[in-house]
């Protein structure tokens with residue numbers, strides 16, 4: 730086996746392990762949010778969780794280093810809080826995007842509750858920001874969100890399969906506008922939340938100022 734095949738195999742195995750740990754953490758969060766177990770049970774669980782966390786904290790990166798399993802330009806972000814399969818706080822949303830149009834699917838658990846039974850409004854905004862970002866990136870005009878307007882028309886139900894959509898509607902120099910919506914998978918044409926986002930492509934000096942340390946610390950592919 731060649732070195733490059735071995736290193737691809739290692740990366741694949743690492744990503745699978747990260748996703749497996751992510752699944753376990755999401756299960757932990759959902760159970761910890763929904764549980765009505767007695768205090769002694771909670772104290773025992775807290776001790777076990779701290780024991781599990783300790784070895785993970787022995788080798789950590791700081792904010793100027795990408796995760797070793799990430800591929801920034803390839804769009805792989807294992808710990809992104811919306812799509813990251815390794816993120817404890819990501820639903821995670823599964824997104825398909827091409828040519829400035831994105832569709833996504835997820836189900837939100839009790840950890841995302843705002844009003845009883847329904848999603849927190851900030852969570853809906855986060856999902857839509859990500860959706861719009863994928864539409865914008867795949868339109869060939871990647872940029873950062875500078876404005877996000879959300880309209881909450883109906884509450885977003887928890888424990889219900891959701892369908893998310895986004896598309897680019899305008900490109901005006903460095904400014905790109907995209908719209909998006911959250912609906913249930915059962916009635917995808919009835920928008921519960923809609924959003925319009927304005928994204929701005931970074932000038933080289935802005936990219937250098939904001940992301941210089943990360944680009945300098947990038948590991949060779």
Ligand SMILES: CCCCCCCCCCCCCCCC(=O)SCCNC(=O)CCNC(=O)[C@H](O)C(C)(C)COP(=O)(O)OP(=O)(O)OC[C@H]1O[C@@H](n2cnc3c(N)ncnc32)[C@H](O)[C@@H]1OP(=O)(O)O
Pocket residue numbers: 802803804858859860861862863866867872873874875876902903904927929931932935
């Ligand atoms: C290849 C495979 C791909 C695979 C697929 C990967 C998918 C990967 C998806 C990632 C998806 C992530 C989705 C999350 C996206 C975030 O959440 S990004 C994080 C949140 N956003 C931020 O932190 C941005 C913070 N803002 C800033 O740092 C600065 O505003 C910026 C972006 C550097 C721009 O700098 P600035 O000095 O404000 O603006 P400037 O460059 O002078 O202005 C550019 C234009 O924008 C306008 N503008 C700026 N701000 C505003 C505003 N708030 N309102 C209106 N207009 C504005 C200016 O007026 C100006 O207009 P013109 O004069 O050109 O007509």
